[in-house]
Amino acid sequence: xxxxxxxxxxxxxxxxxxxxxxxxxxxxxxxxxxxxxxxxxxxxxxxxxxxxxxxxxxxxxxxxxxxxxxxxxxxxxxxxxxxxxxxxxxxxxxxxxxxxxxxxxxxxxxxxxxxxxxxxxxxxxxxxxxxxxxxxxxxxxxxxxxxxxxxxxxxxxxxxxxx
Amino acid sequence: xxxxxxxxxxxxxxxxxxxxxxxxxxxxxxxxxxxxxxxxxxxxxxxxxxxxxxxxxxxxxxxxxxxxxxxxxxxxxxxxxxxxxxxxxxxxxxxxxxxxxxxxxxxxxxxxxxxxxxxxxxxxxxxxxxxxxxxxxxxxxxxxxxxxxx
Numbered sequence: 001x002x003x004x005x006x007x008x009x010x011x012x013x014x015x016x017x018x019x020x021x022x023x024x025x026x027x028x029x030x031x032x033x034x035x036x037x038x039x040x041x042x043x044x045x046x047x048x049x050x051x052x053x054x055x056x057x058x059x060x061x062x063x064x065x066x067x068x069x070x071x072x073x074x075x076x077x078x079x080x081x082x083x084x085x086x087x088x089x090x091x092x093x094x095x096x097x098x099x100x101x102x103x104x105x106x107x108x109x110x111x112x113x114x115x116x117x118x119x120x121x122x123x124x125x126x127x128x129x130x131x132x133x134x135x136x137x138x139x140x141x142x143x144x145x146x147x148x149x150x151x152x153x154x155x156x157x158x159x160x161x162x163x
Numbered sequence: 164x165x166x167x168x169x170x171x172x173x174x175x176x177x178x179x180x181x182x183x184x185x186x187x188x189x190x191x192x193x194x195x196x197x198x199x200x201x202x203x204x205x206x207x208x209x210x211x212x213x214x215x216x217x218x219x220x221x222x223x224x225x226x227x228x229x230x231x232x233x234x235x236x237x238x239x240x241x242x243x244x245x246x247x248x249x250x251x252x253x254x255x256x257x258x259x260x261x262x263x264x265x266x267x268x269x270x271x272x273x274x275x276x277x278x279x280x281x282x283x284x285x286x287x288x289x290x291x292x293x294x295x296x297x298x299x300x301x302x303x304x305x306x307x308x309x310x311x312x313x
């Protein structure tokens with residue numbers, strides 16, 4: 001799958017989750033933007049916006065109970081490895097996003113499959129504050145639910161919204 | 164300077180550092196070309212004896228540039244070397260390795276500088292570099308053969 005195809009599939013998925021299913025009130029989606037440098041009045045209401053001095057493929061500005069929050073998404077046409085998880089982990093520690101997804105057309109790399117049954121490592125690698133960043137393979141505009149890590153999010157990908 | 168040029172310098176440095184720090188003979192290696200699992204399961208007696216002591220080696224499909232093995236702790240010091248300005252991405256890579264292997268200590272070394280975005284983030288969130296209980300990635304600057312911790 002090309003990057004363009006993957007982006008098209010992610011856009012379809014975001015449309016179905018955010019608009020059709022109305023799971024979350026989306027104010028604006030930023031593509032490959034450094035939010036700390038954006039001149040956007042609504043972004044000024046996001047906590048520590050000046051520290052968000054990095055670029056993710058998607059940054060989603062959402063409104064939760066009249067409070068602006070950020071969701072982060074990085075997408076890959078290669079498999080997701082430890083580097084990619086670590087990078088998003090750093091962004092999550094800084095931005096405290098309401099959700100964070102790593103999406104790949106290929107799923108996780110073999111280096112990750114070596115420890116995916118080790119709950120302790122998965123917890124250390126994926127958790128931030130009281131939430132988890134979540135990775136999965138995208139297939140035909142839908143998550144491959146068997147690929148989702150951490151595994152507990154296979155039941156509900158949006159569990160973080162309740163924490 | 165190429166990143167690979169820094170590896171022998173860092174092997175020497177960490178050998179001296181670990182032996183001074185832990186008061187025992189430590190074993191330091193350039194592991195940049197293969198994963199720790201592959202490096203320590205190759206067929207030589209030193210690697211095999213270390214591999215025999217490690218319980219979770221098969222989970223270590225990670226590739227820190229330089230490691231030092233501390234026999235009494237059955238644990239490592241990791242070093243990741245960069246010849247670019249240290250940004251959030253570079254921290255993330257080593258943070259990922261540390262989350263998996265929980266090394267005794269971890270160093271992120273650059274021949275350049277630490278980016279403003281990292282310095283700003285650290286000033287507000289000093290825990291950004293934490294990877295375990297009381298464990299934190301240390302940053303350093305390599306100038307020629309001299310390493311200064313920041």
